[in-house]
Structures are given as C-alpha cells and as structure tokens.
Amino acid sequence: xxxxxxxxxxxxxxxxxxxxxxxxxxxxxxxxxxxxxxxxxxxxxxxxxxxxxxxxxxxxxxxxxxxxxxxxxxxxxxxxxxxxxxxxxxxxxxxxxxxxxxxxxxxxx
Amino acid sequence: xxxxxxxxxxxxxxxxxxxxxxxxxxxxxxxxxxxxxxxxxxxxxxxxxxxxxxxxxxxxxxxxxxxxxxxxxxxxxxxxxxxxxxxxxxxxxxxxxxxxxxxxxxxxxxxxxxx
Numbered sequence: 265x266x267x268x269x270x271x272x273x274x275x276x277x278x279x280x281x282x283x284x285x286x287x288x289x290x291x292x293x294x295x296x297x298x299x300x301x302x303x304x305x306x307x308x309x310x311x312x313x314x315x316x317x318x319x320x321x322x323x324x325x326x327x328x329x330x331x332x333x334x335x336x337x338x339x340x341x342x343x344x345x346x347x348x349x350x351x352x353x354x355x356x357x358x359x360x361x362x363x364x365x366x367x368x369x370x371x372x373x
Numbered sequence: 374x375x376x377x378x379x380x381x382x383x384x385x386x387x388x389x390x391x392x393x394x395x396x397x398x399x400x401x402x403x404x405x406x407x408x409x410x411x412x413x414x415x416x417x418x419x420x421x422x423x424x425x426x427x428x429x430x431x432x433x434x435x436x437x438x439x440x441x442x443x444x445x446x447x448x449x450x451x452x453x454x455x456x457x458x459x460x461x462x463x464x465x466x467x468x469x470x471x472x473x474x475x476x477x478x479x480x481x482x483x484x485x486x487x488x
Binding site: 268270295297299305306307308309312314352354358359360361362363364365366368 | 404406408413414415416417418421428429464468471474476477478479480481482
C-alpha cells in the first residue's frame with residue numbers, strides 16, 4: 265500500500281531561523297495536503313497541492329509539490345513561537361488520506 | 374456554521390467494556406472518515422462512510438470494531454471488548470463529496486484510555 269515518509273521527526277528551531285520539512289511517497293499522488301496539529305489538538309488543514317511542480321505560499325510558509333508528484337516540502341521562514349506544533353503531510357489518492365508521521369517543531373525563544 | 378463535532382472528548386474504559394464514539398459532520402457534508410492516532414504517530418485511516426453505507430473499511434481491525442452512519446443522527450465508531458492497545462485518539466473528518474480535491478475537515482477527536 266501507499267506509504268508516506270516524513271523527515272525530520274523532530275525539529276528544534278531558534279526563533280527567527282528557517283527550517284524545512286520533507287515528505288516522500290512510495291507512489292505517485294493525486295494531491296498532497298498539509299495539516300498542523302497543536303499539542304492536544306486536532307489536525308487543521310493548511311493547504312492542498314495538486315499540480316506537478318506547484319508552489320504555494322502562505323505568509324511565512326512555502327509549500328512545494330515535486331515534479332513527479334511523489335514528494336513535497338514545507339519551508340517556514342523566520343520561525344515564531346506560534347509555529348510550534350506537529351506538521352503532517354497527507355498523500356491523497358482518491359478519498360483516502362495517508363499521513364506521514366509528522367515533524368514536531370519546538371521553538372527556542 | 375458549526376464544524377465537525379465529536380463526543381465524548383475523553384473516554385475512559387476498562388478492559389472488556391464497549392466504547393462508543395460519535396461524530397457529527399459539518400452541515401452539508403455527507404462523507405465521513407474515521408482515523409486513529411497513536412501517541413507520536415500520524416493518523417491512520419480506518420473507515421469511510423456515506424449516509425447508510427460503508428464505502429471502505431480497509432483500515433478497520435477485523436474484529437471488535439464497527440462503524441455506521443445512519444440516515445438520521447451522527448456516525449458511530451464502536452469498539453467492543455476494548456483492550457489496552459485501543460488507547461488512542463480517534464478523529465473523524467467530513468467532506469462534502471469524495472472528490473480527491475475536497476478538503477477533509479477534522480473534529481476535535483475522542484481520546485480513549487483503556488485501563
């Protein structure tokens with residue numbers, strides 16, 4: 265079955281620095297979705313990428329979908345304490361979301 | 374417009390008891406998905422339902438677990454004779470259609486603890 269791998273598992277960032285989390289699928293995806301989950305919370309939808317090579321930005325967050333539609337990345341610039349949480353990518357083929365294990369981000373002030 | 378609602382938010386059961394988890398989708402959504410999240414892991418797909426129909430239950434354990442989405446009322450995930458390994462957060466999500474471009478909106482989850 266489809267597997268989605270995400271690295272790194274943990275990211276400790278100094279406030280103001282940039283970081284990137286990566287997502288790789290074993291199969292080609294129809295689309296990829298990114299979610300953020302705060303501790304004790306539920307996944308909150310951030311964005312969806314559909315087209316090969318697509319790049320989307322949300323303020324300090326930049327999302328990219330690979331040319332082969334098998335990988336994706338999330339880059340955050342100038343990290344803030346509000347960025348704390350776990351970021352999940354989820355590959356979508358048909359209706360079933362296959363989640364990566366997530367990148368848990370902590371921020372040092 | 375209320376979001377996806379789940380209750381209870383926390384549920385404690387002893388081994389061998391039954392757990393019933395409820396999910397009310399967003400207004401206008403007729404597609405419901407259940408996911409399970411173990412500590413420090415991603416969410417794992419369990420089952421996909423439309424009103425009165427189970428479309429895909431490939432992620433559901435074969436025994437003790439069942440799901441339904443009746444014509445009236447919330448979707449129910451039922452776990453019979455719970456064991457410690459069932460302790461997890463159970464999230465449901467809903468979408469207006471099953472098109473792959475549809476966003477799935479998640480409820481707050483039910484945290485199940487089995488003693």
